[in-house]
Amino acid sequence: MDKKSSIFSSELQLHAITFSVVVRVLVFASIALLGACKTYGGFTQSIAHLITPYQITIVQGNFVSAEAASMLRVGMSKDEVRSLIGTPLLTDIFHVHRWDYMFYFKRGQTSIIEQRDLVVNFVDDRVVSWTGANNLLSERDLIDKIDDHSRDPKESGS
Numbered sequence: 001m002d003k004k005s006s007i008f009s010s011e012l013q014l015h016a017i018t019f020s021v022v023v024r025v026l027v028f029a030s031i032a033l034l035g036a037c038k039t040y041g042g043f044t045q046s047i048a049h050l051i052t053p054y055q056i057t058i059v060q061g062n063f064v065s066a067e068a069a070s071m072l073r074v075g076m077s078k079d080e081v082r083s084l085i086g087t088p089l090l091t092d093i094f095h096v097h098r099w100d101y102m103f104y105f106k107r108g109q110t111s112i113i114e115q116r117d118l119v120v121n122f123v124d125d126r127v128v129s130w131t132g133a134n135n136l137l138s139e140r141d142l143i144d145k146i147d148d149h150s151r152d153p154k155e156s157g158s
Helices: 002-036 043-051 078-085 139-150
Strands: 060-062 090-092 094-108 113-123 128-132
Touching: 078 094, 078 113
Parallel strands: none
Antiparallel strands: 060 094, 090 094, 094 113, 113 128
């Protein structure tokens, strides 16, 4: 009987040790996986890009070209501004004398986002000033950016 109890005792100790090792491995793996969630980049990001479906280039808002903005003049009426650069994306009831033209450009799966804002200010329905016209893209630049993105990045050397 003594021999059976010692065999049973040693098996119980072996199971306890095995269980302890398994628990420690699982805890360590869980911590490592949670840590990987925080550090999204490099290898993890490349894996995510491989399994992510194709994402299109997003162009939203009012595209106001540098050429059109250069034709703005102090004293123009709201109708003249609307016919020159289009209807504003945002007209605020709290700022009725201000028109906001916003343009947003995001390239497919990249994190590259370009945003351009043009704000036109009016007094008595006439243009008095505008801001943001100095960083607008020309029509040709926008087309080049869209065309450049449509090519395979490996081909363009990026």
